[in-house]
Amino acid sequence: ETKSTYEIQSAAISSLFAGAVASLVTQSVTVPIDVISQRLIVQSKTDSRYKNGFQCAKYIVQHEGIFRGLYRGYFLSVATFVPSSALWWSAYHAYQKLAWNLISSSSNALSGIKSEAWVDVGVQVGCAVGAGMSSSLVTTPLDVVKVRVQVQELDGKLGIQEREKVRVKYVLKELLREDGIRGLFRGVVPRMANASIWGTVMIVVYEWLKQISQKEFKNSFEVVS
Numbered sequence: 235e236t237k238s239t240y241e242i243q244s245a246a247i248s249s250l251f252a253g254a255v256a257s258l259v260t261q262s263v264t265v266p267i268d269v270i271s272q273r274l275i276v277q278s279k280t281d282s283r284y285k286n287g288f289q290c291a292k293y294i295v296q297h298e299g300i301f302r303g304l305y306r307g308y309f310l311s312v313a314t315f316v317p318s319s320a321l322w323w324s325a326y327h328a329y330q331k332l333a334w335n336l337i338s339s340s341s342n343a344l345s346g347i348k349s350e351a352w353v354d355v356g357v358q359v360g361c362a363v364g365a366g367m368s369s370s371l372v373t374t375p376l377d378v379v380k381v382r383v384q385v386q387e388l389d390g391k392l393g394i395q396e397r398e399k400v401r402v403k404y405v406l407k408e409l410l411r412e413d414g415i416r417g418l419f420r421g422v423v424p425r426m427a428n429a430s431i432w433g434t435v436m437i438v439v440y441e442w443l444k445q446i447s448q449k450e451f452k453n454s455f456e457v458v459s
Contacts, residue, residue: 246328253323257316265311266304269294272381307383310402314376318369322433326365333357355438362437366429374425375418379405 270290277284284290294303301308334357382405409417 243328246324249327250320250324254316254320257319258312260319261308261311261315265308266291268311269304269306307380310376310380310383314373314380317376318373321369321372322365322429325368326361326433326437329361329364330357333361354441358437358441359434362433363430366431366433367426370426370429371422374420374422377425378409378418378420382409 270287273290273294274284274287283293291304297303298306337353337357379402383401413420
């Protein structure tokens with residue numbers, strides 16, 4: 235039991251760190267794209283400033299700058315997606331270790347199905363859904379605030395971090411004033427569903443390709459040897 239607990243904790247911690255670092259790098263690349271897409275989504279029909287993504291990016295750079303414009307909400311994105319990614323991968327591998335440990339320690343009839351291919355897929359899907367729901371539930375309030383901040387167009391001469399803090403305080407006050415704590419969990423169910431579906435498709439393909447790659451590498455190594 236101690237060994238089993240150690241394996242679960244080890245898998246969770248290593249995946250937590252790897253997921254966080256991967257997400258940090260990803261956000262540095264994707265935040266400008268996210269800002270542009272959010273602006274296009276909330277643009278009204280009477281507003282013709284942004285006809286496409288390239289025009290939107292050009293307008294933002296000219297009027298707001300690269301860091302204050304294209305990277306608006308960067309620190310919030312990092313605060314949202316780095317924990318989300320870290321929690322997702324951590325939860326996925328922890329759930330996976332727990333599931334296989336339960337199967338192995340169960341009756342002989344249940345442990346005998348461990349080698350079946352469909353069991354692998356079933357465990358992967360179940361763990362991916364659980365990881366998606368867990369990470370989304372925890373990080374939804376951060377995501378709600380992030381989206382609100384990114385679509386705002388506030389003027390000012392403060393630095394990007396100071397401006398972001400002002401916007402965060404304003405958004406939080408507005409959300410709490412409008413709906414209370416419930417306002418911070420707007421869209422939590424669709425977000426959990428989205429994370430579960432995305433995670434399931436991603437992890438099943440990932441594990442499948444990993445197995446194929448390992449087999450191909452093993453076969454190639456045997457041929458060379």
